[in-house]
Amino acid sequence: MDAATPQPRKRGRPPRAPDAPSDTREALLRAGLVALTEKGFSATGIDEVLSTVSVPKGSFYHYFKSKEAFGAELIDRYAAHFAARLDRHFADDTLTPLARLEAFTRSAEASMARHDFRRGCLVGNLGQEMGALPEPFRQRLAGVFADWQVRTASCLARAQAAGEIDPDRDPDQLAAFFWIGWEGAVLRAKLERTAAPLRTFADGFFALVRG
Amino acid sequence: MDAATPQPRKRGRPPRAPDAPSDTREALLRAGLVALTEKGFSATGIDEVLSTVSVPKGSFYHYFKSKEAFGAELIDRYAAHFAARLDRHFADDTLTPLARLEAFTRSAEASMARHDFRRGCLVGNLGQEMGALPEPFRQRLAGVFADWQVRTASCLARAQAAGEIDPDRDPDQLAAFFWIGWEGAVLRAKLERTAAPLRTFADGFFALVRG
DNA sequence: CGATAATTAGACCGACCGTCTATCTAATTC
DNA sequence: GAATTAGATAGACGGTCGGTCTAATTATCG
Numbered sequence: 320m321d322a323a324t325p326q327p328r329k330r331g332r333p334p335r336a337p338d339a340p341s342d343t344r345e346a347l348l349r350a351g352l353v354a355l356t357e358k359g360f361s362a363t364g365i366d367e368v369l370s371t372v373s374v375p376k377g378s379f380y381h382y383f384k385s386k387e388a389f390g391a392e393l394i395d396r397y398a399a400h401f402a403a404r405l406d407r408h409f410a411d412d413t414l415t416p417l418a419r420l421e422a423f424t425r426s427a428e429a430s431m432a433r434h435d436f437r438r439g440c441l442v443g444n445l446g447q448e449m450g451a452l453p454e455p456f457r458q459r460l461a462g463v464f465a466d467w468q469v470r471t472a473s474c475l476a477r478a479q480a481a482g483e484i485d486p487d488r489d490p491d492q493l494a495a496f497f498w499i500g501w502e503g504a505v506l507r508a509k510l511e512r513t514a515a516p517l518r519t520f521a522d523g524f525f526a527l528v529r530g
Numbered sequence: 531m532d533a534a535t536p537q538p539r540k541r542g543r544p545p546r547a548p549d550a551p552s553d554t555r556e557a558l559l560r561a562g563l564v565a566l567t568e569k570g571f572s573a574t575g576i577d578e579v580l581s582t583v584s585v586p587k588g589s590f591y592h593y594f595k596s597k598e599a600f601g602a603e604l605i606d607r608y609a610a611h612f613a614a615r616l617d618r619h620f621a622d623d624t625l626t627p628l629a630r631l632e633a634f635t636r637s638a639e640a641s642m643a644r645h646d647f648r649r650g651c652l653v654g655n656l657g658q659e660m661g662a663l664p665e666p667f668r669q670r671l672a673g674v675f676a677d678w679q680v681r682t683a684s685c686l687a688r689a690q691a692a693g694e695i696d697p698d699r700d701p702d703q704l705a706a707f708f709w710i711g712w713e714g715a716v717l718r719a720k721l722e723r724t725a726a727p728l729r730t731f732a733d734g735f736f737a738l739v740r741g
Numbered sequence: 742c743g744a745t746a747a748t749t750a751g752a753c754c755g756a757c758c759g760t761c762t763a764t765c766t767a768a769t770t771c
Numbered sequence: 772g773a774a775t776t777a778g779a780t781a782g783a784c785g786g787t788c789g790g791t792c793t794a795a796t797t798a799t800c801g
Contacts, residue, residue, distance in 0.1 A: 341778095341779090343779080375780060375782060376780095376782065377780055377781050377782065378780060381780080
């Protein structure tokens with residue numbers, strides 16, 4: 320009851336580090352990612368995520384403040400995952416810069432195919448749902464696109480320096496154009512359950528850009 | 531603002547009105563269109579549609595077999611509306627063929643602006659939601675895109691004949707490319723509540739195509 | 742006046758998010 | 772090992788909301 324004196328020792332179990340990993344938490348996030356990329360945020364129930372990994376409800380609210388917080392964390396992870404994936408492709412010196420972006424599209428296509436074109440892009444999915452989502456999601460989602468675009472723009476700038484792209488074009492605009500269209504392609508690929516839209520857009524983009 | 535909420539409505543069969551057939555049904559469809567373009571199918575509740583037009587809950591199933599049937603009818607109407615809108619633009623002889631498509635993009639942009647970029651494309655919205663929608667929607671939605679694409683392709687073919695487009699390009703592929711990207715642009719415009727993505731895509735498309 | 746058509750009130754039932762309390766396990770000190 | 776404290780599991784529960792359906796209500800027609 321006296322003032323806050325730094326206790327020399329505390330009995331009992333010590334608090335865990337705030338960033339300590341947890342298998343259960345991981346499992347929830349992984350299952351959540353699958354559900355949200357397939358069906359979006361509103362259409363996915365917590366119970367559903369819970370039951371696919373056999374975790375009781377009590378645990379969910381132990382690990383996450385709310386469904387919204389859960390979703391926000393999923394967005395951040397997804398964004399970081401793809402940022403890394405882009406960077407990995409863009410750092411591949413065995414290809415020309417433009418070919419690196421093309422390799423990314425093929426890799427993404429393969430990923431979608433692996434899941435039978437049932438999963439879309441989390442950011443695109445939630446973006447479309449935005450009208451029914453908590454408002455804080457908007458900036459978060461827009462920010463993710465902005466980030467991906469910046470990374471892509473620098474790759475395109477290098478392509479330009481390498482003479483693969485008309486020097487008159489603006490790499491930032493091209494990157495914006497690419498992501499606008501690519502998200503459209505992912506949407507269509509998921510709707511039609513085929514890779515065709517991905518190829519149509521990518522082929523068209525690279526053909527047009529190369530002049 | 532207050533649409534029509536003066537009378538609390540009478541219960542049973544209404545007196546014979548010289549009215550056109552079922553004003554109520556029309557009102558429901560119009561309100562449904564607004565809701566679905568803003569928030570999608572799953573996130574839109576019947577109650578919500580009902581209350582915005584002051585129609586009692588019991589009435590819904592008098593006019594529509596189910597929410598699914600309601601949605602299907604909305605898709606059909608929306609598809610027909612835009613098909614007509616495309617045709618109208620494509621028939622404008624005062625413009626070159628390519629300029630007609632460009633005029634369509636500007637007109638669509640103006641429409642989105644009129645609603646503060648809160649409403650997206652019904653077909654794109656539901657397409658993204660497909661993972662959580664009744665399966666019959668899939669073909670319907672894909673069919674709408676196919677239809678719009680065909681109309682657009684014939685416009686592009688005329689542009690090609692007029693020498694506006696490189697004769698080596700395939701108008702069908704270009705039309706597919708256009709719609710993939712355009713839907714992506716609408717998605718982003720709605721997310722970011724700005725016209726920029728629409729312009730970025732349209733400007734890029736026409737610049738690249740005119741090459 | 743009885744039959745039939747058009748419309749609606751309100752009940753039904755399941756799903757959903759989030760809360761709550763109880764219990765169980767893990768880590769540490771005494 | 773007993774005591775102590777933190778972390779995690781467990782699932783029932785409440786309140787709300789959503790889609791659907793049946794029964795009731797009112798008009799019109801024969």
